[in-house]
Amino acid sequence: MRILIIGAGVIGVTSAHYLRQAGHEVSIIDAAPAVADGASHANAGQISWGYASPWAAPGIPLKALHWMVSAHPPLLIHGSTDWRQWRWLRWMLRNCTAARYRRNKTWMLSLARYSQQALAALRTETGLRYDDGQRGTLQLFRTQKAMDASTADSHVLTTLNVPHSLLTPRECVAREPGLAHMVDGLAGGLLMPGDETGDCQLFTHALANRLQQDGVALHLGTAATQVVQAGDRVTGVMVGGRFHAADAVVVAAGHETARLLRPLGLDLPVLPVKGYSATVPIVDAERAPVSTLLDDHYKIAVTRLGDRIRAAGIAELAGPDHRLTPARCDTVRHVIADLFPGAADMAAIQFWTGLRPMTPNGVPLVGESGIKGLYLNTGHGTLGWTMACGSGRLLADIIDGHVTDIDASPYAWPRPFAE
Ligand SMILES: Cc1cc2nc3c(=O)[nH]c(=O)nc-3n(C[C@H](O)[C@H](O)[C@H](O)COP(=O)(O)OP(=O)(O)OC[C@H]3O[C@@H](n4cnc5c(N)ncnc54)[C@H](O)[C@@H]3O)c2cc1C
Known part of the structure; x- marks a missing residue:
C-alpha cells in the first residue's frame, strides 16, 4: 500500500x-x-513505563485549586473562549474518579509496556543510540504527606505488576549521589527500576x-x-x-x-497542553543526576542525557501558544539548581516550550x-x-x-x- x-x-x-x-x-x-x-x-527524555499515569487522577481537582495560588504551579488553566477547551476540562474532571483513573492507567500501562518491548527490539535490530540509559526513574517526595500518598499509588503498581520499591532518603542518595546535600529535606522516593531515558529528538x-x-x-x-x-x-x-x-x-x-x-x-x-524544558551542559558529573528523577512537589522531571541535564514539566492549558513565560522558566531552572547545585553551567541554559497533544483521560x-x-x-x-x-x-x-x-x-x- x-x-x-x-x-x-x-x-x-x-x-x-x-x-x-x-x-x-x-x-x-x-x-x-x-x-x-x-x-x-526537547521533552524530558523519560521513557517511563512505570510512571505511565493519567493526569486525570483522584485529588487533582482540589490540587488544581491550590496550584492557582502557588508560586510554582505545575498546572495552569487560562481563560478561553474556545468551548472545546471547557468541554475537554469537563471530561478530564469526570475522569478523576478512582475507578476511571485505574481503568485509564491500566490502558496506558498496557501500551507503555508493549512499547518497552518494541523499543528494546528496535534498539537491538538497528543499534540506534540516542543518549539512552536504562537506569530507572526515581520519584522524589519532599514531605511525609506526599510520601504516604505514594504508598497508596504503589499498591496500584503492585496489582498491575509494575516493578517498584519505596526508598528512604538515604537509599535515594545511594542511587543518586548528587542529592547528598539535601538528604534531610527528603521524605523518600518511589523507584521504578525498569524505566529508561533517552533524547527523543x-x-x-x-x-x-x-x-x-x-x-x-x-x-x-x-x-x-x-x-x-x-x-x-x-x-x-x-x-x-x-x-x-x-x-x-x-x-x-x-x-x-x-x-x-x-x-x-x-x-x-485532543488539545495542546504546553510544557517547558531547560537543557544545561554538565560541568561536574559527580554532582549531576545518574538517571531520571521526578520532583513530586514541582512535578518537574530531571534527566541525565549524556553530558547534559534536561529538566521539564508544567502543564498550561493556553491554546497553541509557544511563548516562554519567564515565571515558568524560573520554576524549571530552580528545580535543577535546587536538586543538583554546581552540576551544570546554568549560564548556558536553553529553554524550550512544546505542545503536548492530549486527550482528557x-x-x-x-x-x-x-x-x-x-x-x-x-x-x-x-x-x-x-x-x-x-x-x-x-x-x-x-x-x-x-x-x-x-x-x-x-x-x-x-x-x-x-x-
Ligand atoms: C515539556 C514536555 C516534556 C515531555 N516529557 C516527556 C517525557 O519525558 N516522556 C514522554 O514519554 N513524553 C514526554 N512528553 C510528551 C511527548 O513529547 C509528546 O507526547 C510527543 O512528542 C508527541 O509526539 P507527536 O509525534 O505526536 O507530536 P509532535 O512531536 O508535535 O509531532 C507532530 C508533527 O506534526 C507536524 N504537523 C502538524 N500539523 C501538520 C500539517 N498540517 N501538515 C504537516 N505536518 C504537520 C508538526 O510540525 C510536528 O512536527 C513531553 C512533552 C513536553 C511538551
Whole structure:
C-alpha cells in the first residue's frame, strides 16, 4: 500500500518504521523544516513505563485549586473562549474518579509496556543510540504527606505488576549521589527500576535517517492543508496546492490533528497542553543526576542525557501558544539548581516550550478513524516518547488487519471520554 503519514514527530516516524518494515511504500510530510520539531523536540527524555499515569487522577481537582495560588504551579488553566477547551476540562474532571483513573492507567500501562518491548527490539535490530540509559526513574517526595500518598499509588503498581520499591532518603542518595546535600529535606522516593531515558529528538532523527536510506520519502517544510475524502474513503492529502494520492493516510500531526480532521466531521478531543524544558551542559558529573528523577512537589522531571541535564514539566492549558513565560522558566531552572547545585553551567541554559497533544483521560488515539483509509496516531500527551514504538507497531498491525499483540480497543476512535 502507498501510505502517507502526516507528522514527523516521534509518533509519525515510529509509525513509518513499522509500516515500512511491513513492506509498505511510505512517505512522511511535515510542516516544520526538521524532523522532531514539535513536541518531540526537547521533552524530558523519560521513557517511563512505570510512571505511565493519567493526569486525570483522584485529588487533582482540589490540587488544581491550590496550584492557582502557588508560586510554582505545575498546572495552569487560562481563560478561553474556545468551548472545546471547557468541554475537554469537563471530561478530564469526570475522569478523576478512582475507578476511571485505574481503568485509564491500566490502558496506558498496557501500551507503555508493549512499547518497552518494541523499543528494546528496535534498539537491538538497528543499534540506534540516542543518549539512552536504562537506569530507572526515581520519584522524589519532599514531605511525609506526599510520601504516604505514594504508598497508596504503589499498591496500584503492585496489582498491575509494575516493578517498584519505596526508598528512604538515604537509599535515594545511594542511587543518586548528587542529592547528598539535601538528604534531610527528603521524605523518600518511589523507584521504578525498569524505566529508561533517552533524547527523543536524537532518536527520531536517527530513525528518520535510516528510514530514508530504506526508501521512505520525507518531505519537510510542507504542510498538509486538507485530507481528501471521496465517497466513504480517504484518497490522499492536499499539500501546497497539490494532491498526493495514497491508499491510506496516517495522521500523527500532534495537537494539530484535531484541527486538520474537523472538516471531515471528526471531533477529536485532543488539545495542546504546553510544557517547558531547560537543557544545561554538565560541568561536574559527580554532582549531576545518574538517571531520571521526578520532583513530586514541582512535578518537574530531571534527566541525565549524556553530558547534559534536561529538566521539564508544567502543564498550561493556553491554546497553541509557544511563548516562554519567564515565571515558568524560573520554576524549571530552580528545580535543577535546587536538586543538583554546581552540576551544570546554568549560564548556558536553553529553554524550550512544546505542545503536548492530549486527550482528557490521557489515553491516546491509535487506530481506525471511522473513515476508510484514514488512521489516527495521536493524543499521547505527557507520554508520547514512552508510548511511541508500541503505538507505531500496534497501528501497523491494525492497518494490515493482523491480530494485534495487545487489545487495541481502548485506543480506538470513536469512543466516549466522559461516560
Ligand atoms: C515539556 C514536555 C516534556 C515531555 N516529557 C516527556 C517525557 O519525558 N516522556 C514522554 O514519554 N513524553 C514526554 N512528553 C510528551 C511527548 O513529547 C509528546 O507526547 C510527543 O512528542 C508527541 O509526539 P507527536 O509525534 O505526536 O507530536 P509532535 O512531536 O508535535 O509531532 C507532530 C508533527 O506534526 C507536524 N504537523 C502538524 N500539523 C501538520 C500539517 N498540517 N501538515 C504537516 N505536518 C504537520 C508538526 O510540525 C510536528 O512536527 C513531553 C512533552 C513536553 C511538551
